[in-house]
Amino acid sequence: MTTGxxxxxxVAVLGRGTAGSLAAASVSRLLPEGEFELHxxxxxxxxxxxxxxxxxxxxxxxxHRLTNLPHDIVQQRLKGTRKYGIxxxxxxxxxxxxxxxxxxxxxxxxxxLSADLLGDLLHESTNALHIDRKVLNITRVDGGAEVEFEGxxxxxxxxxxxxxxxxxxxxPEQHIDISFIPxxxxxxxxxxAIIEEEPGKAAAQYTYTRSIARPHGWVFVIPLTAHTSYGYxxxxxxxxxEDVEADxxxxxxxxxxxxxxxxxxxxxxxxxHRRIYDGAxxxxxxxxxxxxxxxxxxxxxxxxxxxxxxxxxxNRPLEFHERDVEVxxxxxxxxxxxxxxxxxxxxxxxxxxxxxFWRYARTGxxxxxxxxxxxxxxxxxxxxxxxxxFELLKQPYIDKADxxxxxxFPVTSYAQMAQxxxx
Numbered sequence: 001m002t003t004g005x006x007x008x009x010x011v012a013v014l015g016r017g018t019a020g021s022l023a024a025a026s027v028s029r030l031l032p033e034g035e036f037e038l039h040x041x042x043x044x045x046x047x048x049x050x051x052x053x054x055x056x057x058x059x060x061x062x063x064h065r066l067t068n069l070p071h072d073i074v075q076q077r078l079k080g081t082r083k084y085g086i087x088x089x090x091x092x093x094x095x096x097x098x099x100x101x102x103x104x105x106x107x108x109x110x111x112x113l114s115a116d117l118l119g120d121l122l123h124e125s126t127n128a129l130h131i132d133r134k135v136l137n138i139t140r141v142d143g144g145a146e147v148e149f150e151g152x153x154x155x156x157x158x159x160x161x162x163x164x165x166x167x168x169x170x171x172p173e174q175h176i177d178i179s180f181i182p183x184x185x186x187x188x189x190x191x192x193a194i195i196e197e198e199p200g201k202a203a204a205q206y207t208y209t210r211s212i213a214r215p216h217g218w219v220f221v222i223p224l225t226a227h228t229s230y231g232y233x234x235x236x237x238x239x240x241x242e243d244v245e246a247d248x249x250x251x252x253x254x255x256x257x258x259x260x261x262x263x264x265x266x267x268x269x270x271x272x273h274r275r276i277y278d279g280a281x282x283x284x285x286x287x288x289x290x291x292x293x294x295x296x297x298x299x300x301x302x303x304x305x306x307x308x309x310x311x312x313x314x315n316r317p318l319e320f321h322e323r324d325v326e327v328x329x330x331x332x333x334x335x336x337x338x339x340x341x342x343x344x345x346x347x348x349x350x351x352x353x354x355x356x357f358w359r360y361a362r363t364g365x366x367x368x369x370x371x372x373x374x375x376x377x378x379x380x381x382x383x384x385x386x387x388x389x390f391e392l393l394k395q396p397y398i399d400k401a402d403x404x405x406x407x408x409f410p411v412t413s414y415a416q417m418a419q420x421x422x423x
Contacts, residue, residue, distance in 0.1 A: 007318060008158050009036055012147055013128075014135055015163035016042035018053070018115055019285020019302035021122035023161040025066045026306050028127045030314060039155070040128040041135060041147070048116045053229075054083055054209045054222055054296035055110040057102055058303060063111075067125045072202040077121050078113040079226035081195050081207045086295070090213035090352040093422030099208060100295075100420065103412045110296070112207060112222045138162060138281055145280040159313060161306070163285045170269060176333070178270035179372050180344040182357070182365035183217055183292045185236040187244060188263040190227045191252070197225035211294060212251065213351035215358075216244045219251055220293060230260070233292055236267070238357050268292070272336040279325045282309040289336045294343050295409070301339075305332060330380055337373050337382035339408030342417075344369055345386075349421040382407070389414050 008031065013024040024040045031038070063074045075082070085101040092098075102108040134150040138160060148154045167175065197203045203225050210221035217234035232248045252260060272289040276282065284305045291297055308331070312324050347361040373383040385407040392402055393414060405411045417423075 007143075008313060010039075010144075010155075010157050011036060011159045011161075012039045012041055012155075012157040013161045013163065014041050014138075014147070015165065015285070015287075016040070016119055016123075017048055017163060017165065017285065018118055018299060019287075019306075020161070020163035021119040021126075022062075022066075022299075022302055023163055023284055023306045024126045024128055025122040026310060027161075028125065029066055030310055033127065038126075038128040039131055039157070040126060041131045041133060041149075043134045044132050045134075048119055053113055053115050053118075053299065054086075054220075054293065055113065056296060056300045057108045057110045059110060059299055062303060063121070067121060074121070075111060075202040076197070078111060078117050079197075079224045080111040080113040081203050081205065081223050081225065082109040083112045083209060084109045084206050085208050086211050087208040088211050088213075088420060091211070091218075091346065092349040092351070092420060094420070095352060096420075098416075098420035100413060100416050103410065106206070112209065112224055114224055114226060135164065140278065140280055143280075158280075159309075160281045161309075162281055162283050162287050163302075165286045166269060166290065167271075167273075167287065170271065174274055175269075175271045176274060176337070176378055177372065178272065178291055178337070178340040178344070180365050180367075180369035181270040181291055181340060182344075182347055182361040183233045183235050184268060184270070185234055186266045186268070186292075187232045187234075187241075187248060188266065189230045189248070189252075190261040190263050191230055191257045192259070193223070193225055193227050195223045195225050195228075209296065213353060213358075214247055214251065215353045215355040216247055217357055218294070218351075219248070221255075228257075229263075230257075231293070233294075235357060235360070238360055241265075270340065272333055272340075274333070275329060276305060276332045277309055277325060277328050279321060282306075284309075288332070291336075291340050291343055294346060295339070297339050297343070301336065304335065308332065333378065334380035334382050334385075335408060337378060337380060337408075338385055338406075341369060341373065341382060341386040342408045342413070346417065346421065349423065393418060 011027050013020050027038050085099050087099050089097045133152050137148040139146045144158045145160045146154055146156045195203050207223050212219045216239040220231045222229040232244055234244050270291045273283055276288045285302045288305055308328050316324055348366040350358050350362050389407045
């Protein structure tokens with residue numbers, strides 16, 4: 001049998017954000033040098049928004065593998081800190097702050113990092129022809145895909161990773177709407193650093209992403225050594241921009257932050273594409289799926305999308321390719337919807353604020369979760385898996401065989417959040 005790697009002689013990655021940079025570096029690392037051609041294509045007129053980002057522990061090992069740099073050097077290059085979990089302030093029924101730890105607690109950590117610096121770091125680890133052009137269209141052709149450029153001849157590729165960001169418009173035939181998550185917009189501010197880095201050393205403090213419930217939504221606080229990133233996540237159909245800005249000012253004042261730089265206002269869909277991978281084109285990052293950043297899912301989604309497509313194409317015989325495409329798609333959609341159910345569930349317990357946003361989050365948005373993830377509509381078992389996690393938590397004793405059970409997140413995360421939120 002012919003393995004898939006023998007069919008990959010020319011690969012393209014579109015986009016230079018986090019997902020595109022991860023995809024290009026991953027292809028460079030996995031394909032034999034000199035036996036393939038990689039084109040990394042991006043439009044330099046589209047800036048990368050250098051917001052602070054959270055991640056999962058899987059990224060620590062991944063960046064070490066992709067760059068061959070020691071962990072401490074990677075962290076310093078990213079102006080990063082060590083994230084041991086998420087601190088929830090004002091969430092749930094118990095009126096008590098709590099932390100959702102990575103497992104094992106106080107041992108496993110991720111990075112808080114600067115997204116623009118991550119792209120630069122991965123850029124150095126990528127062996128590719130860099131093409132600075134706007135992409136006009138991608139067309140499936142026999143055995144691959146053709147990319148049409150602005151001001152350059154079109155080219156054919158065996159595999160294309162499309163990491164150009166959010167779809168231009170929502171299409172119910174192409175996208176599954178994660179309607180039970182109640183937010184759709186974020187205001188990003190850059191504030192002074194609160195973590196100091198000693199010269200030549202990676203910051204070793206235990207840090208946590210702060211997730212602060214506010215009347216119009218919630219605010220993340222991500223500490224880097226270069227600055228601190230604040231983001232107010234809200235629903236623009238419920239709260240006005242002016243009201244959110246005013247409450248944002250009030251929070252920063254209570255945190256003792258006297259100055260800030262306004263970075264961006266980002267509207268976003270909560271969705272997953274029905275066709276993440278079609279055999280020739282793999283959507284990754286925000287082109288494939290997105291949900292608000294409450295549990296820092298964006299980077300880990302991109303890692304999973306890239307890893308599954310590459311491992312399947314590299315290792316599986318071509319004879320199984322068509323069947324594998326369907327399996328990959330169903331798995332990725334299921335994973336995103338499982339994660340979305342976990343995130344949306346956070347809102348169902350409300351917060352210390354009895355506001356229009358929180359009433360909608362509890363009784364409006366979350367009430368849609370069963371309809372939105374109906375197996376007949378989404379062709380996957382996310383809802384059943386989500387329900388099974390709570391049946392597991394009801395047991396007086398969880399057998400060792402079930403310790404690794406997951407529905408987007410492991411059973412340890414469900415247990416921590418259930419206790420913290422007052423489930």
